[in-house]
Amino acid sequence: MYENLSEKIKIEAKNLGFSACGITKPAFLENEKIFLENWLQKKMNAEMFYMENHFEKRINPSLLVENVKSIIVVLWNYFIENQQLNAEIPKISKYAIFPDYHIFLKKKLSLLAEKIEKLTEKNISYRCFVDSAPILERSLALRSGLGFIGKNTNFIAKNLGSYVFIAEIFIDLPLDFDSEIENKNVCGKCLRCVNICPTKAILEPYVLDANRCLAYWTIEAKSPIPQEISTILKRENILFGCDLCQEVCPYNSKLSQQKHSEFSPNFFLFEMEKQEWKNLSQESFNKIFKNSPIKRATFQKIQEILQILT
Numbered sequence: 279m280y281e282n283l284s285e286k287i288k289i290e291a292k293n294l295g296f297s298a299c300g301i302t303k304p305a306f307l308e309n310e311k312i313f314l315e316n317w318l319q320k321k322m323n324a325e326m327f328y329m330e331n332h333f334e335k336r337i338n339p340s341l342l343v344e345n346v347k348s349i350i351v352v353l354w355n356y357f358i359e360n361q362q363l364n365a366e367i368p369k370i371s372k373y374a375i376f377p378d379y380h381i382f383l384k385k386k387l388s389l390l391a392e393k394i395e396k397l398t399e400k401n402i403s404y405r406c407f408v409d410s411a412p413i414l415e416r417s418l419a420l421r422s423g424l425g426f427i428g429k430n431t432n433f434i435a436k437n438l439g440s441y442v443f444i445a446e447i448f449i450d451l452p453l454d455f456d457s458e459i460e461n462k463n464v465c466g467k468c469l470r471c472v473n474i475c476p477t478k479a480i481l482e483p484y485v486l487d488a489n490r491c492l493a494y495w496t497i498e499a500k501s502p503i504p505q506e507i508s509t510i511l512k513r514e515n516i517l518f519g520c521d522l523c524q525e526v527c528p529y530n531s532k533l534s535q536q537k538h539s540e541f542s543p544n545f546f547l548f549e550m551e552k553q554e555w556k557n558l559s560q561e562s563f564n565k566i567f568k569n570s571p572i573k574r575a576t577f578q579k580i581q582e583i584l585q586i587l588t
């Protein structure tokens with residue numbers, strides 16, 4: 279009935295600026311069930327208690343959206359060449375100098391869904407997600423054949439590396455499913471990410487303990503930062519997020535920057551000195567970071583970390 283619809287959807291996704299698009303079935307995630315169970319049992323979610331909710335939905339996407347027949351997974355490449363070379367400047371992770379991807383990609387997903395509606399010429403039922411629901415997004419990206427999981431637990435996309443966001447549309451159309459890539463041992467004997475992690479948060483390949491992860495402490499944590507973590511934050515001069523285990527990854531070494539006029543980085547954040555951060559009032563913080571992922575940390579958290587870095 280819809281000839282080559284899946285292919286047409288992928289073309290529309292590319293036209294909208296997505297870097298890749300794959301399709302997977304809303305299958306029960308058997309292996310992930312074991313990974314997630316183990317991760318939660320060992321309390322590696324730290325104080326991200328929301329990770330304990332909706333366990334069944336997380337491992338069985340068909341329970342999340344009624345009548346879902348296919349999951350369209352899209353990637354958005356946010357790789358940027360500029361590194362923070364001045365050791366005095368507080369470090370910000372790459373994704374944080376872009377506008378908030380949750381808001382931006384949700385709009386893009388809606389546009390893609392509208393295109394699909396036009397292609398099918400009928401009302402379709404769908405829901406768009408970006409890091410906003412009980413979904414194992416990396417697993418869905420893996421299953422839709424777009425790439426692999428690295429030992430640092432990040433999803434590494436074919437030819438794009440790991441600086442990609444993942445988003446998806448759950449839809450009631452039966453589409454053509456892509457196959458998982460066969461050789462999943464992309465890391466081989468490499469252990470660069472495991473070895474570089476300053477807090478040893480990657481307990482073993484593919485297992486990340488958020489209790490030790492600097493990304494957790496600088497983005498998500500509500501409790502005060504423990505002394506052991508503070509010492510490392512100060513040594514590494516990290517203010518928000520952490521890219522260390524991605525920076526060393528060979529799959530990220532020969533990438534080129536994609537330029538999107540509608541989603542462009544604010545490089546001035548890579549140049550902001552400690553004192554400039556400190557001078558920000560709550561009001562100016564709210565204004566500058568209104569549409570930035572940095573607002574998630576809150577003004578208070580940023581001030582707490584600046585105290586540590588001083």
Ligand code: B12
Binds near residue numbers: 372413486521523
């Ligand atoms: C909780 C969370 C965090 C936590 C915990 C991270 C973690 N590794 O679990 C913290 C706050 C630490 C965090 C940090 C970051 N995050 Co985060 N985070 C999430 C969130 C909300 C859930 C992840 C989750 O379910 N964790 C539970 C564990 C058990 O699952 P998992 O690591 O995804 O592993 C699954 C699969 O990989 C598979 N699996 C596990 N091991 C193996 C091994 C093999 C061999 C195979 C085949 C499969 C496999 O099974 C697991 C499911 O049980 C997702 C959004 C989402 N809804 O998925 C974003 C998400 C994972 N984060 C994202 C990003 C960008 C980051 C940071 C890079 C931000 C930064 N610069 O600071 C860091 C990266 C740190 C790191 N090395 O992982 C992106 C990752 C994109 C990508 N390319 O992978 C996501 C997908 C958001 C998005 N929509 O783009 N994050």
Ligand code: SF4
Binds near residue numbers: 490492493521
């Ligand atoms: S994000 Fe940083 S702290 Fe977390 S696992 Fe990677 S290197 Fe370690």
Ligand code: SF4
Binds near residue numbers: 428430465472526529
């Ligand atoms: S740094 Fe090495 S071990 Fe880590 S994800 Fe990249 S290839 Fe895999």
